[in-house]
Amino acid sequence: MTSPLRDRARQMLKDAGLYCTEPRLAILQVLMQAARPLRQDQIGEKLTLRALNKVTVYRTLESLIEVGLVHRAFTYRRAGYFELADHCTEHQCHPHFTCTQCGVTHCLTDILLPLAKIAQKGFVINRQQVRLEGLCPACA
Amino acid sequence: MTSPLRDRARQMLKDAGLYCTEPRLAILQVLMQAARPLRQDQIGEKLTLRALNKVTVYRTLESLIEVGLVHRAFTYRRAGYFELADHCTEHQCHPHFTCTQCGVTHCLTDILLPLAKIAQKGFVINRQQVRLEGLCPACA
DNA sequence: AAAAAATCTGCAACTCAGTTGCAAATTCTG
DNA sequence: CAGAATTTGCAACTGAGTTGCAGATTTTTT
Numbered sequence: 001m002t003s004p005l006r007d008r009a010r011q012m013l014k015d016a017g018l019y020c021t022e023p024r025l026a027i028l029q030v031l032m033q034a035a036r037p038l039r040q041d042q043i044g045e046k047l048t049l050r051a052l053n054k055v056t057v058y059r060t061l062e063s064l065i066e067v068g069l070v071h072r073a074f075t076y077r078r079a080g081y082f083e084l085a086d087h088c089t090e091h092q093c094h095p096h097f098t099c100t101q102c103g104v105t106h107c108l109t110d111i112l113l114p115l116a117k118i119a120q121k122g123f124v125i126n127r128q129q130v131r132l133e134g135l136c137p138a139c140a
Numbered sequence: 141m142t143s144p145l146r147d148r149a150r151q152m153l154k155d156a157g158l159y160c161t162e163p164r165l166a167i168l169q170v171l172m173q174a175a176r177p178l179r180q181d182q183i184g185e186k187l188t189l190r191a192l193n194k195v196t197v198y199r200t201l202e203s204l205i206e207v208g209l210v211h212r213a214f215t216y217r218r219a220g221y222f223e224l225a226d227h228c229t230e231h232q233c234h235p236h237f238t239c240t241q242c243g244v245t246h247c248l249t250d251i252l253l254p255l256a257k258i259a260q261k262g263f264v265i266n267r268q269q270v271r272l273e274g275l276c277p278a279c280a
Numbered sequence: 281a282a283a284a285a286a287t288c289t290g291c292a293a294c295t296c297a298g299t300t301g302c303a304a305a306t307t308c309t310g
Numbered sequence: 311c312a313g314a315a316t317t318t319g320c321a322a323c324t325g326a327g328t329t330g331c332a333g334a335t336t337t338t339t340t
Binding site: 031037039040061065070071072073079080081082085 | 171174176177178179180183201205208209210211212213219220221222223
């Protein structure tokens, strides 16, 4: 029960200082083969060897995130926050910067993405959102 | 019970072709005065005239989104999706493009934001995520 | 301005993602 | 291999967001 993929996963866990357990190996392998961000339940479905309790999946993901092997990805649905579309054009919204200290959101209007470059490659953009988090000048 | 803010809200609803109701006026006004994206419960708390059922708040936000007056904003927590951090440096993750048709996520490595420009203004960036949605070349 | 039509609101009950406490199982260390 | 440290699974829970439906409100029609 070994494979190059599995060995790489094992090494990643070792390097990160995490216990090398079956659930972690399995989940890491699923993510390494994924072509897109996956939800907890989608990860569960892709597990071949044995089913894992969803609590385990969530906790495993949490540890993998903690050591920097995995991160969370956004989607428009289930975003949880709402704001006026005020400063946004049809397909593009000004990049936002949210200060993790004071919570205020700044609109960085001059840091727009070079959309033309993307369109040039044949991508049709229907929704764009850029989000930055950190400390604003006042809190830094 | 009228004010410039309220009048603007009223006009926005009218222009959008929505019934001009008390809950919609109230919620729109809250969002117009907000310095940051708000959750449903935070919006509820800021309502001064009268309390609104959370179902009403959610449905109102949904209609406002439908007509383009409001949009959803991301946060790292509660993102719901997970992916390997593989291609990401410490504070910066490659811009992602997700095709709404086939669901595949592409990494657009050469469309990075000019981070230096932002740092120059005194912002400290701890987390950055750029997400694009639309049609990929194969699906367009 | 009243009545009819269209739409919206609130309630109660529900679904579904994600969390918590704890005992049993697994992994690492010496 | 034994003991210590950590992880896993279960069951039960929390909290965001949804649904059906009856009653209320807004707009349109006359």
